Amino acid sequence: MGKTYLFECSYCQYRARISGGADGGLHCVIQTILCRDCRELYDVFVRQRRRADAPNLAKFPGFYRPEIPPVVLRQSSWNPPAKPLAPLVWYDTEKLTCPVEPKHSVEPWNDPARCPRCGNFMEKNGFPYRTWE
Numbered sequence: 001m002g003k004t005y006l007f008e009c010s011y012c013q014y015r016a017r018i019s020g021g022a023d024g025g026l027h028c029v030i031q032t033i034l035c036r037d038c039r040e041l042y043d044v045f046v047r048q049r050r051r052a053d054a055p056n057l058a059k060f061p062g063f064y065r066p067e068i069p070p071v072v073l074r075q076s077s078w079n080p081p082a083k084p085l086a087p088l089v090w091y092d093t094e095k096l097t098c099p100v101e102p103k104h105s106v107e108p109w110n111d112p113a114r115c116p117r118c119g120n121f122m123e124k125n126g127f128p129y130r131t132w133e
Contacts, residue, residue, distance in 0.1 A: 001025060001026075001131055001132070001133055002019060002023040002024055002025040002028075002030065002131065002132050002133070003019060003023065003128040003130070003131050003132075004017050004018065004019055004043075004128060004129045004130040004131075004132065005017070005018065005019065005020055005124050005125055005128055005129055006124075006125040006129045007020060007041070007111070007122045007123065007124050007125070008122065008123050008125070009115040009117070009118060009120050009121075009122050009123070010120065010123060011115070011118050011120040012115060012117050012118040012120070014115050014116070014117045014118070014122075016040070016041040016122075017129050017130070018032045018041050018042070018043050018109075019032050019043055020032055020109075020110065020111035020124060021108075021109070021110040021111055022046070022110075023043075024047075025132055025133040026049075026133045027048065027049040027050075027088075027133070028045055028047065028048050028049065029045070029046045029047040029048075030043045030044060030045055030046060031043070031044060031046045031096065031108055032108070032109045032110070032111075033096050033098070033106045033107065033108060033109055034106065034107050034108075034109040034113075034116050035098040035100070035104050035105070035106050035116075036104065036105045036106065036107070036116075037098070037101070037104035037105060038098060038100055038101075038104060039116045039117050040100075040116060041109055041116055042098065042099055044093075044096060044097065044099060045093055046092070046093055046096075047090050047091065047092050047093070048090070048091050048093075049088050049089065049090050049091075050088065050089065050091060051085060051086040051087070051088060051089070052086040052087055052088075052089045053086040054086075096108065111124055112124075
């Protein structure tokens with residue numbers, strides 16, 4: 001089960017709801033990244049567990065909201081499948097990319113680390129903001 005924390009910078013009041021490093025759930029593993037161009041912190045997929053016959057791209061809503069934790073959206077139906085389901089397989093991502101623009105320069109960010117905007121150390125709230133699977 002993954003956890004999302006609220007990180008705050010006491011100097012510039014920047015806030016981010018992120019895991020603060022590598023974290024994992026039942027069907028995904030994420031890593032917090034620092035995008036140098038956006039000057040933002042994001043959680044992005046590192047590994048995903050999907051069915052072997054699933055397409056390569058994860059299904060995301062038509063909008064992007066970085067405050068929502070990453071989850072693998074699966075297709076569900078009330079009817080039982082006509083054929084047996086394919087086994088679950090782990091897929092690794094090739095490289096870390098910014099969710100806003102893939103050409104931006106990014107690097108892994110692990111707590112404790114500095115604010116992307118002012119360079120002061122970020123403070124982590126003691127209790128998780130959200131737990132996810």
